[in-house]
Amino acid sequence: xxxxxxxxxxxxxxxxxxxxxxxxxxxxxxxxxxxxxxxxxxxxxxxxxxxxxxxxxxxxxxxxxxxxxxxxxxxxxxxxxxxxxxxxxxxxxxxxxxxxxxxxxxxxxxxxxxxxxxxxxxxxxxxxxxxxxxxxxxxxxxxxxxxxxxxxxxx
Numbered sequence: 001x002x003x004x005x006x007x008x009x010x011x012x013x014x015x016x017x018x019x020x021x022x023x024x025x026x027x028x029x030x031x032x033x034x035x036x037x038x039x040x041x042x043x044x045x046x047x048x049x050x051x052x053x054x055x056x057x058x059x060x061x062x063x064x065x066x067x068x069x070x071x072x073x074x075x076x077x078x079x080x081x082x083x084x085x086x087x088x089x090x091x092x093x094x095x096x097x098x099x100x101x102x103x104x105x106x107x108x109x110x111x112x113x114x115x116x117x118x119x120x121x122x123x124x125x126x127x128x129x130x131x132x133x134x135x136x137x138x139x140x141x142x143x144x145x146x147x148x149x150x151x152x153x154x155x
Contacts, residue, residue: 002036002116004036005115007114007115008083008115010081010083015085020075022037022075023074026075027071027073027141028142029140031058031061034061035054037116039117042054043119046060046122046124047123067096068093070140073089074147074149074155076088076151078106083111084109084110090103090104090150090155092134100130101126101129102127102135103127107120
């Protein structure tokens with residue numbers, strides 16, 4: 001079975017690192033690669049959508065990044081226990097008509113001993129914004145280390 005460090009039990013540092021790795025993966029918008037961070041039988045709730053299994057998660061992500069253009073995400077550790085992490089996040093994107101949004105959310109994650117995510121529960125709200133209100137301006141891909149996080153941006 002695959003191993004995806006850092007592994008539980010989490011410390012503050014390892015939980016923060018796990019969150020950043022997840023952010024980096026999602027900012028890659030590579031659905032096949034991102035799906036490998038989840039167990040084959042992963043279970044998700046994403047808004048009102050329920051996802052079962054890694055293959056379905058991959059299809060979900062591919063469709064998401066086809067719809068949500070110029071996707072840029074920032075995640076922030078909220079809390080953690082031995083094998084669970086809670087995060088808050090925001091991402092900016094636009095639709096195919098050029099309408100911009102900032103989506104705010106919270107996720108609860110549960111990991112197996114080998115560091116793969118088994119359960120993911122996400123609650124998300126979309127806020128329409130103008131292009132001038134955008135705050136995430138780095139080139140597509142990984143957020144630069146010197147780019148402010150959510151708390152620094154007042155989000």
